[in-house]
Amino acid sequence: MWNEKPKIIINHRIELFTWILLGIFVFLFFNLWYLSVLQSGFYQEKSERNRIRVIPLQAPRGIITDRYGQVLAQDIPRFVAILLPGSADPEKSRQTLEKIIKRKIKEPLRNRYSGEIVLASQMSIEEVAKVEEAKKELPGVMIEAYPKRIYPPGENVAHIVGYVGKINTEEMKEFGPTNYNNEDVIGKSGIELNYEELLRGQKGYRKIEVDALGRIVRILDTSSPRFRHTLTLTLDLELQKYCNELLAGKNGVILVGDPTNGELLAMANQPSFDPNLLVDGVSQEEWNELISNPQKPLTTRSLQALYPPGSIFKLIVGLAAQEANIAPQERTIFCPGYYEYNNSKYPCWRKSGHGRLTFENALAQSCNITFYTLGLELGPNKIVDMAKRLGFGEDTGIDLPGENHGFLPTSRWKRQKFAEPWYPGDTINLSIGQGYLLVTPFEIFQSIIAIANRGIVYLPHFLKEVQNEKGERIEGILPKVKNRIELRPDTWEILIKGMTKVITEGTGRACHDLPLPVAGKTGTAQNPHGIDHSWFAGFFPIDKPKYAFVVFVENGGDGSGEAAHRSRDLIQWIYDHRENSFNENN
Amino acid sequence: MKITKVFPFIILFLNIVGLLAVYSTDPLRGESAFTLTFFGRQLMWCLLSWLIFLVFSRIDYHWFIKLEWILYLIIILSLVAVLFFGSGDDIGARRWLFFRSVQPSEFSKVGFAIFLAAFLSVQPEDYGSWQLLLKTSLLSIIPTGLIFLEPDLGSALVIIVLWFSALFFCGFPWKKILTVFAGLVGLIPFFWLFLHDYQKKRLLSFFAPQSDPLGTGYNVLQSKITIGAGGFWGKGWLSGTQSQLRFLPAHHTDFIFASWCEQLGFIGGIIILVLFLWLIWTIFRVGLGAPDLEGKILTTLFGSILIFQVLINIGMNMGVMPVTGIPLPFISYGGSSLFVNMLAMGIVWNIGKSGGNEEWE
Numbered sequence: 001m002w003n004e005k006p007k008i009i010i011n012h013r014i015e016l017f018t019w020i021l022l023g024i025f026v027f028l029f030f031n032l033w034y035l036s037v038l039q040s041g042f043y044q045e046k047s048e049r050n051r052i053r054v055i056p057l058q059a060p061r062g063i064i065t066d067r068y069g070q071v072l073a074q075d076i077p078r079f080v081a082i083l084l085p086g087s088a089d090p091e092k093s094r095q096t097l098e099k100i101i102k103r104k105i106k107e108p109l110r111n112r113y114s115g116e117i118v119l120a121s122q123m124s125i126e127e128v129a130k131v132e133e134a135k136k137e138l139p140g141v142m143i144e145a146y147p148k149r150i151y152p153p154g155e156n157v158a159h160i161v162g163y164v165g166k167i168n169t170e171e172m173k174e175f176g177p178t179n180y181n182n183e184d185v186i187g188k189s190g191i192e193l194n195y196e197e198l199l200r201g202q203k204g205y206r207k208i209e210v211d212a213l214g215r216i217v218r219i220l221d222t223s224s225p226r227f228r229h230t231l232t233l234t235l236d237l238e239l240q241k242y243c244n245e246l247l248a249g250k251n252g253v254i255l256v257g258d259p260t261n262g263e264l265l266a267m268a269n270q271p272s273f274d275p276n277l278l279v280d281g282v283s284q285e286e287w288n289e290l291i292s293n294p295q296k297p298l299t300t301r302s303l304q305a306l307y308p309p310g311s312i313f314k315l316i317v318g319l320a321a322q323e324a325n326i327a328p329q330e331r332t333i334f335c336p337g338y339y340e341y342n343n344s345k346y347p348c349w350r351k352s353g354h355g356r357l358t359f360e361n362a363l364a365q366s367c368n369i370t371f372y373t374l375g376l377e378l379g380p381n382k383i384v385d386m387a388k389r390l391g392f393g394e395d396t397g398i399d400l401p402g403e404n405h406g407f408l409p410t411s412r413w414k415r416q417k418f419a420e421p422w423y424p425g426d427t428i429n430l431s432i433g434q435g436y437l438l439v440t441p442f443e444i445f446q447s448i449i450a451i452a453n454r455g456i457v458y459l460p461h462f463l464k465e466v467q468n469e470k471g472e473r474i475e476g477i478l479p480k481v482k483n484r485i486e487l488r489p490d491t492w493e494i495l496i497k498g499m500t501k502v503i504t505e506g507t508g509r510a511c512h513d514l515p516l517p518v519a520g521k522t523g524t525a526q527n528p529h530g531i532d533h534s535w536f537a538g539f540f541p542i543d544k545p546k547y548a549f550v551v552f553v554e555n556g557g558d559g560s561g562e563a564a565h566r567s568r569d570l571i572q573w574i575y576d577h578r579e580n581s582f583n584e585n586n
Numbered sequence: 587m588k589i590t591k592v593f594p595f596i597i598l599f600l601n602i603v604g605l606l607a608v609y610s611t612d613p614l615r616g617e618s619a620f621t622l623t624f625f626g627r628q629l630m631w632c633l634l635s636w637l638i639f640l641v642f643s644r645i646d647y648h649w650f651i652k653l654e655w656i657l658y659l660i661i662i663l664s665l666v667a668v669l670f671f672g673s674g675d676d677i678g679a680r681r682w683l684f685f686r687s688v689q690p691s692e693f694s695k696v697g698f699a700i701f702l703a704a705f706l707s708v709q710p711e712d713y714g715s716w717q718l719l720l721k722t723s724l725l726s727i728i729p730t731g732l733i734f735l736e737p738d739l740g741s742a743l744v745i746i747v748l749w750f751s752a753l754f755f756c757g758f759p760w761k762k763i764l765t766v767f768a769g770l771v772g773l774i775p776f777f778w779l780f781l782h783d784y785q786k787k788r789l790l791s792f793f794a795p796q797s798d799p800l801g802t803g804y805n806v807l808q809s810k811i812t813i814g815a816g817g818f819w820g821k822g823w824l825s826g827t828q829s830q831l832r833f834l835p836a837h838h839t840d841f842i843f844a845s846w847c848e849q850l851g852f853i854g855g856i857i858i859l860v861l862f863l864w865l866i867w868t869i870f871r872v873g874l875g876a877p878d879l880e881g882k883i884l885t886t887l888f889g890s891i892l893i894f895q896v897l898i899n900i901g902m903n904m905g906v907m908p909v910t911g912i913p914l915p916f917i918s919y920g921g922s923s924l925f926v927n928m929l930a931m932g933i934v935w936n937i938g939k940s941g942g943n944e945e946w947e
Contacts, residue, residue: 005710006710006713006756006757006879007879007882009713009756009757010755010756010757010873010879010882010883010886011874011882012757013754013755013756013757013886014755014870014873014874014882014886015874017754017755017870017886018867018870021863021866021867021870021893024893024897025859025862025863028859028896028897028900028901028904029856029859031901031904031906032813032847032852032855032856032859032904033852035810035813035814035904036813036814036816036817036818036847036851036852036855037817037818037852039814040814040815040816040817040818042814043810043811043812043813043814043815044814044815044817046811046814046815047811047812047814047815047827047828051827209827
């Protein structure tokens with residue numbers, strides 16, 4: 001070889017490079033060891049999470065029916081398209097989806113519990129079919145069915161059945177994240193809220209192994225969701241609808257129930273709202289509109305609104321007077337049309353006066369003078385005591401959430417509030433259900449039941465029975481005595497006689513031509529804000545009461561008018577359509 | 587035993603590992619006729635490449651050295667042809683000639699190595715001079731630029747690596763090599779303008795793979811998960827969920843190392859690393875024993891290509907090198923790369939056999 005020097009240079013560099021080579025391999029060895037030995041556990045877990053997905057399967061909620069099996073609430077299937085994380089760009093997938101189902105999706109993209117992205121919810125079965133056909137264009141997109149709640153009778157039962165909605169953060173805190181996920185629906189009001197535990201189904205899940213495109217390779221484990229209970233209510237949907245018709249165009253309440261067992265048959269509240277609109281969540285605007293509506297459609301008037309009872313309250317004053325035995329049958333009180341006390345004149349509603357009246361007739365004519373006299377003789381404490389015994393100002397125990405209590409004024413309260421003593425004038429007002437006194441329609445309803453049953457009040461309830469998923473009855477609600485008011489037997493009988501006379505010859509003559517005897521009482525509540533409120537309450541048949549009712553019309557004027565005429569129609573309807581109920585032996 | 591006797595066996599072992607790896611990651615395994623599966627085709631190419639290996643090991647390498655400028659011309663012409671007549675692949679790069687049968691950029695790696703060896707071997711008196719450095723730089727920049735325009739970033743880098751290796755082995759002083767390197771780094775912003783979006787993304791994601799877990803970073807992340815999930819002993823042959831369920835993209839080509847490690851674990855990875863170390867070590871031993879300058883330069887250049895590709899590919903699988911689309915020699919699925927590497931190994935074997943005056947173990 002003619003020149004060895006370059007060769008030596010190259011050989012020298014090769015030997016040098018051998019070290020670099022070793023260095024590179026040591027570097028690679030170290031990295032491999034780091035990944036597959038040191039960090040192996042960490043990556044193994046990541047790899048598991050890559051391929052195993054637990055998909056919760058939403059359970060349908062229990063069905064709610066009325067006493068005759070008419071559906072009040074049930075679930076229908078709707079579909080949601082979700083995107084598995086890491087499989088595609090959510091925005092692009094959304095656009096592709098929109099192209100496939102040919103509609104704009106308005107809801108914002110959002111994350112679900114397990115990190116999946118919700119592309120579209122509320123998809124119909126037709127849209128799902130289109131998506132399944134175009135599956136290849138939508139890698140990582142999965143369709144899941146979910147139950148959507150519907151309320152076929154809509155507005156008619158809104159205040160009883162209530163509605164469901166997505167769980168909010170406060171509810172999440174209350175019920176705990178172990179029981180609910182952030183996509184779950186939960187009862188928001190009414191029966192849906194009160195019996196959430198029974199209605200809520202048992203969630204299922206599906207553990208699946210997926211490939212990188214989100215395609216299911218195999219199902220590892222499945223647990224089917226179960227809906228657990230069907231609730232049958234005591235509600236009579238036909239009757240409920242009729243009650244709503246009776247109130248049409250007015251604000252008011254109609255309550256109908258069975259005094260012999262506490263079952264509630266109808267509870268119409270007007271105005272009402274459509275619970276179907278609230279299930280999917282309304283926009284902030286719509287919600288604001290609902291709650292700022294001056295008519296307050298969301299308020300359950302029967303349980304939550306407070307009104308002066310007016311002459312209806314004479315029933316309570318009458319009970320107190322009879323119990324104190326200050327108005328025996330032979331005692332009469334003269335009504336000249338006004339009552340003079342301490343140089344003030346308190347009028348009777350009939351300016352010409354009623355003349356001489358026995359207690360029964362005074363009740364029938366709703367004579368103020370008689371009740372002023374009796375009230376002053378009793379004093380406010382005895383009246384309030386009787387009201388308390390009848391359940392005013394206390395929980396009624398009804399199986400609906402959010403009930404309010406009426407207000408029974410006392411001298412102590414008045415002193416604290418106005419720094420004034422209790423005047424006899426206050427007692428006079430109290431005697432005819434005016435002044436500071438406020439009640440809920442349901443409290444009046446409870447006192448009517450107490451009278452009809454001669455002191456026995458059953459726990460009021462809407463739930464009739466609970467069936468399991470096979471349709472077997474697992475729990476029937478038996479009548480439970482909530483309150484036993486021990487009064488002299490005569491007290492009840494005299495009151496009932498008076499109430500009978502209300503219909504036959506008194507203020508409730510609107511009901512006198514009914515085919516069966518009815519006991520009732522009218523009420524005209526003076527309303528400082530406008531036209532008087534109109535009350536009518538009663539029960540029938542008199543000897544063996546099967547129905548108790550309260551009709552209340554806001555600004556309905558005279559009790560013997562609006563409320564009494566509606567009551568008449570109500571009783572007639574029940575007589576025509578529910579004839580059999582009078583022959584039942586229970 | 588003589589190195590020349592051992593040499594083909596190392597290559598055979600690597601080929602067997604490669605075939606097993608392709609078989610285990612074959613997306614069409616059991617789903618189509620054997621000859622259409624990736625494994626079937628790879629087996630065919632493997633047999634063909636052995637023919638190439640054996641043929642080239644019998645051709646005196648001086649014959650290629652004599653081609654010198656003709657070879658250079660062919661390289662330039664074929665690369666220009668690709669730019670005008672080439673057919674593209676799915677990501678928009680034009681890399682193929684003759685109905686997707688030939689990848690000129692692959693062959694230009696070997697061709698340019700031979701040309702450089704020939705060009706440098708005749709002027710040893712100029713080694714280390716600025717003049718020679720400038721000449722080689724101009725000769726390198728043309729094919730590099732052409733390949734870069736296709737674009738095929740990986741192959742363009744290989745040409746640059748060849749040039750650097752040539753400077754290094756021909757004894758250019760460190761100062762000059764580092765100056766050139768610094769100059770090239772300074773030019774990066776200029777090259778950046780020519781990069782495609784996907785290439786920019788790839789490079790960026792190398793520096794922050796977590797930043798874009800759904801895009802380019804996804805590949806790297808999944809690759810690391812794949813290797814890590816294999817653990818020490820691996821999940822077992824054909825049982826890797828990462829590659830079998832296709833979380834790992836390109837698991838039969840660029841990321842085949844990760845798939846292999848998922849199945850056979852740390853041990854499996856070590857087997858591949860040891861085989862490569864053994865092979866490259868042997869190649870440089872051949873270089874030490876080569877009888878003349880052109881033989882020495884050629885073997886070291888081939889060794890350099892190999893070490894560069896192994897480092898970049900395995901490093902990329904482990905997330906310590908950027909994703910550049912360089913396959914793992916002998917292992918990754920693909921005919922062109924296998925042919926070219928086997929061709930080069932054939933030449934190395936020939937050089938080894940002709941170097942009689944060195945001592946062999």
